[in-house]
Amino acid sequence: MAIEQQNGHSHQNGVSTTPFPQRPIIILGAGIIGCAAARQLLQKGFQVILVAEYLPGDQNIFYASAWAGAAWHSAGGICDEYKYLQVVSHRHLLKLAQEEPEAGVCMVKSREYLEEAPGKNSAIWGRTVVSNFRHLKPGEFPSNFNCGWEYDCLVTDPTKHMPYLGKKITSLGGRFIRQKVYSLAELYDMFPESRIFINASGWGSKLLSDVKDDKCFPERGQNVFFKTPNTGTMYFRNGKEYTYVIPRPMSNGLVLGGIKQRDNLSPEVDMDIARDEIARAHRLAPEVVPSDPPEEDLSYIVGIRPSREGGFRLDSQRIGERTVLSAYGFGGGGYAFAYGVADALVRMVEDAEFENVINPDAKTVAVL
Ligand SMILES: Cc1cc2nc3c(=O)[nH]c(=O)nc-3n(C[C@H](O)[C@H](O)[C@H](O)COP(=O)(O)OP(=O)(O)OC[C@H]3O[C@@H](n4cnc5c(N)ncnc54)[C@H](O)[C@@H]3O)c2cc1C
Numbered sequence: 001m002a003i004e005q006q007n008g009h010s011h012q013n014g015v016s017t018t019p020f021p022q023r024p025i026i027i028l029g030a031g032i033i034g035c036a037a038a039r040q041l042l043q044k045g046f047q048v049i050l051v052a053e054y055l056p057g058d059q060n061i062f063y064a065s066a067w068a069g070a071a072w073h074s075a076g077g078i079c080d081e082y083k084y085l086q087v088v089s090h091r092h093l094l095k096l097a098q099e100e101p102e103a104g105v106c107m108v109k110s111r112e113y114l115e116e117a118p119g120k121n122s123a124i125w126g127r128t129v130v131s132n133f134r135h136l137k138p139g140e141f142p143s144n145f146n147c148g149w150e151y152d153c154l155v156t157d158p159t160k161h162m163p164y165l166g167k168k169i170t171s172l173g174g175r176f177i178r179q180k181v182y183s184l185a186e187l188y189d190m191f192p193e194s195r196i197f198i199n200a201s202g203w204g205s206k207l208l209s210d211v212k213d214d215k216c217f218p219e220r221g222q223n224v225f226f227k228t229p230n231t232g233t234m235y236f237r238n239g240k241e242y243t244y245v246i247p248r249p250m251s252n253g254l255v256l257g258g259i260k261q262r263d264n265l266s267p268e269v270d271m272d273i274a275r276d277e278i279a280r281a282h283r284l285a286p287e288v289v290p291s292d293p294p295e296e297d298l299s300y301i302v303g304i305r306p307s308r309e310g311g312f313r314l315d316s317q318r319i320g321e322r323t324v325l326s327a328y329g330f331g332g333g334g335y336a337f338a339y340g341v342a343d344a345l346v347r348m349v350e351d352a353e354f355e356n357v358i359n360p361d362a363k364t365v366a367v368l
Pocket residue numbers: 028029030031032033034051052053054055062063064065066067068069070071072073179180181182200201202203204205208220221222223246301302303304305306327328329330331332333334335336337
């Protein structure tokens with residue numbers, strides 16, 4: 001993956017040697033949101049530069065994309081437009097699973113158990129997207145649950161997918177610059193010719209001096225990775241115990257979780273939580289998770305989800321001569337939304353390009 005420290009433009013004998021004859025789209029953030037957007041934009045022929053403190057392949061707790069499960073799971077309680085973002089993501093992930101094994105996307109069985117029958121606007125809308133959905137019959141799910149269902153589920157292994165995206169973006173002509181910035185204005189100075197900027201900085205949007213989104217908050221996750229060959233089925237339960245068992249077939253193991261700790265930034269593994277997650281995973285899926293797995297088969301994952309009160313932000317604002325697209329605050333669902341969000345960002349970039357040509361002096365605010 002090609003990484004630069006800064007953008008270089010020069011002129012020799014009056015001839016521009018700038019590497020970008022077209023004004024590049026600048027993306028702040030190289031997590032799953034920034035990288036998926038970069039991939040989709042590059043495939044459409046746009047020039048793209050990503051600026052980020054953490055890049056594909058890095059492992060820092062503030063780089064959520066390195067630590068996700070990551071299952072495509074339909075979210076409950078969302079509007080139809082957001083459901084469709086997930087549908088588009090599913091379509092792209094399925095294509096990756098079928099055509100690009102190095103992307104780390106696999107299809108597994110999923111079994112989901114519910115303590116109460118699904119209410120209005122529950123996650124069951126996802127049955128229209130996934131394959132082989134069926135309600136489980138009594139006796140097919142543990143007796144302490146009200147109901148359950150089974151379907152084919154897409155899981156993404158972030159230890160494969162982020163490096164894949166890093167290489168893919170570079171091979172399509174995209175560029176990475178490793179740099180921490182303190183405001184969007186700093187980016188405008190770095191790229192005076194660019195007109196379109198995408199803020200995909202996750203939790204960083206709380207700290208950028210000209211964004212300062214106080215709805216953003218860090219939500220700590222901690223998982224157990226259990227090395228095992230039994231990676232054919234995902235298990236998920238909703239209700240009293242928020243617990244999942246997410247397969248990573250390409251890494252020969254299962255991710256056991258979960259937990260959400262608001263405003264907790266600790267990088268240390270909390271062994272009480274780890275033991276509780278193993279116990280919960282065993283109660284959910286005793287057929288694949290033993291009550292006391294061997295210590296040598298266990299390792300631990302800690303990551304900070306970039307959460308946001310009221311849900312994620314996805315919109316486009318014209319600010320003077322520039323357009324700033326915001327795509328952050330995806331909390332525990334960034335992988336399930338990323339490619340749908342990326343396609344939405346491509347449409348917003350195209351709209352902004354159109355406005356730049358047709359109406360260069362407009363100062364309107366457009367929202368998704
Ligand atoms: C334990 C755990 C399990 C999860 N499981 C799932 C799952 O099963 N399914 C699912 O869909 N999602 C899951 N998630 C959530 C998912 O990981 C996140 O929603 C997603 O990774 C967010 O991506 P992002 O690109 O918005 O943010 P990040 O991956 O955090 O990336 C932010 C980027 O912005 C950069 N940045 C921020 N501020 C600045 C700055 N000032 N200057 C320069 N760069 C900056 C960072 O360096 C980084 O490159 C899980 C998360 C965790 C922690």
